[in-house]
Amino acid sequence: MNPLEQLVAPELAAFQSRTPKSRAWYERAAKVMPGGDTRTGTFHLPYPLFISRGQGCRLWDADGNEYLDFLNNFTSLLHGHAHPKVHQALIEQGTQGTVHGTANELQVLLAEMLTARVPSVERLRFCNSGTEATLFALRAAKAFTGRVKIMKMEGGYHGSHDQVAVAMAPPYDSRPAGLSPGALSEVILGRYNDLDRTASLIRQHRDELAAVIVEPVMGAGGSIPAAAEFIRGLRTVTEECGVLLILDEIITFRLGYGGMQEHLGVRPDLTAFGKIIGGGLPIGAFGGRADVMATYDPTRPGAIVHSGTYNGNAATMAAGIATLELFDRPAVAALNAAGDGLRARLNGIIANHGVDAEVVGFGSTMQLHFAKGPITTPAQTHAGNRAAQQAMHISLLNRGAFTAARQMYVLSTAMNDATLADFATQFEAALGPIAAALRTPEPAGSAR
Numbered sequence: 152m153n154p155l156e157q158l159v160a161p162e163l164a165a166f167q168s169r170t171p172k173s174r175a176w177y178e179r180a181a182k183v184m185p186g187g188d189t190r191t192g193t194f195h196l197p198y199p200l201f202i203s204r205g206q207g208c209r210l211w212d213a214d215g216n217e218y219l220d221f222l223n224n225f226t227s228l229l230h231g232h233a234h235p236k237v238h239q240a241l242i243e244q245g246t247q248g249t250v251h252g253t254a255n256e257l258q259v260l261l262a263e264m265l266t267a268r269v270p271s272v273e274r275l276r277f278c279n280s281g282t283e284a285t286l287f288a289l290r291a292a293k294a295f296t297g298r299v300k301i302m303k304m305e306g307g308y309h310g311s312h313d314q315v316a317v318a319m320a321p322p323y324d325s326r327p328a329g330l331s332p333g334a335l336s337e338v339i340l341g342r343y344n345d346l347d348r349t350a351s352l353i354r355q356h357r358d359e360l361a362a363v364i365v366e367p368v369m370g371a372g373g374s375i376p377a378a379a380e381f382i383r384g385l386r387t388v389t390e391e392c393g394v395l396l397i398l399d400e401i402i403t404f405r406l407g408y409g410g411m412q413e414h415l416g417v418r419p420d421l422t423a424f425g426k427i428i429g430g431g432l433p434i435g436a437f438g439g440r441a442d443v444m445a446t447y448d449p450t451r452p453g454a455i456v457h458s459g460t461y462n463g464n465a466a467t468m469a470a471g472i473a474t475l476e477l478f479d480r481p482a483v484a485a486l487n488a489a490g491d492g493l494r495a496r497l498n499g500i501i502a503n504h505g506v507d508a509e510v511v512g513f514g515s516t517m518q519l520h521f522a523k524g525p526i527t528t529p530a531q532t533h534a535g536n537r538a539a540q541q542a543m544h545i546s547l548l549n550r551g552a553f554t555a556a557r558q559m560y561v562l563s564t565a566m567n568d569a570t571l572a573d574f575a576t577q578f579e580a581a582l583g584p585i586a587a588a589l590r591t592p593e594p595a596g597s598a599r
């Protein structure tokens with residue numbers, strides 16, 4: 152065993168002895184769900200924690216262990232769990248029915264809130280997930296331009312439909328299991344934060360490209376912010392080439408009152424939304440230029456079919472409205488400042504421990520990478536030390552901090568200074584031994 156493995160073995164044993172009920176649920180789950188889980192990103196070894204309840208910024212597992220929730224359902228929870236106002240909105244809507252099979256007023260109210268916050272969004276439609284939001288935004292772009300190819304970035308994540316499910320991790324030119332061949336041949340891969348290369352690919356493929364889709368801060372790709380010049384440069388070149396620009400703000404909408412596009416001063420043709428706008432219930436939305444979105448107008452011949460049994464359902468709309476009402480400009484600024492402060496503090500701890508690692512991010516979302524900074528591309532993320540990330544994950548769980556296995560940390564407005572200080576303490580306690588193990592030379596002949 153190398154020094155890191157020697158460190159992880161007792162942490163795994165401690166995890167197992169603290170969580171026998173999660174283990175029992177996992178064994179039962181494995182009989183009805185492949186791999187005992189129903190979401191790739193939530194699975195981790197030796198088995199996922201089964202969480203029974205959440206309140207504010209805390210979670211309790213099936214064994215009654217308490218955790219600080221620094222994941223917030225991969226960014227979708229803005230105010231933590233069971234916020235009284237969101238809860239109340241759900242109770243009230245529950246008494247009126249959750250979905251009625253036709254249009255409802257709440258759809259209009261939430262759409263008005265979003266279009267008021269994001270001026271580039273002149274019209275929008277609701278769907279049930281971020282995957283659907285990027286699928287339908289891309290479909291609008293294809294219908295509008297009459298072209299079929301799209302550009303996404305190497306390492307970019309925009310959900311699970313075929314065209315965006317390629318090149319999520321290296322090797323970027325391979326076809327993941329189950330995808331159609333068109334998924335590779337109809338996708339041009341740009342490189343995040345490399346404007347020269349990406350712009351020249353757009354120019355080269357201008358006659359075939361319907362759209363470029365990009366996140367202003369890469370989420371699953373490693374919480375890596377785009378350089379402002381990169382996104383602004385993409386806007387200039389796409390405009391010059393008649394290719395639509397789609398900003399995937401499914402995560403990043405929480406980073407600005409009007410999303411990251413407000414910070415960047417960029418007006419995309421289309422934007423994809425999800426996560427926080429559903430207030431903790433499933434949602435997606437896509438919108439932008441009125442002329443592009445008119446491809447969905449059912450009164451026009453040949454309109455795109457956009458079905459979805461739960462599109463704009465009243466329960467989700469009510470929770471989304473309550474959530475955004477609480478997230479005014481001062482609240483956005485306070486949450487971003489709290490995240491920036493935490494990130495600086497964690498990077499200070501890393502510097503004190505003299506380890507090649509960096510916490511990168513923007514405002515309330517960030518990720519720890521065991522790689523030499525500055526980290527600006529997802530390729531650096533993928534080349535980082537995954538074993539150290541896993542060690543950090545299990546150590547943090549054992550210290551009462553719930554994070555993404557890949558070490559993404561997400562804040563909610565339910566946290567205060569004491570919560571952040573507690574997390575920093577847990578982070579330092581977990582990092583210290585890992586940093587020491589990484590500095591220890593491996594015994595000769597040991598396998599990594």
Ligand SMILES: Cc1ncc(COP(=O)(O)O)c(C=O)c1O
Pocket residue numbers: 225279280281282283285308309310311366370371399401402425426434435
């Ligand atoms: C940037 C981005 N786009 C799209 C998606 C897909 O959203 P959903 O999981 O709601 O389908 C996600 C989900 O994590 C995301 O982070």
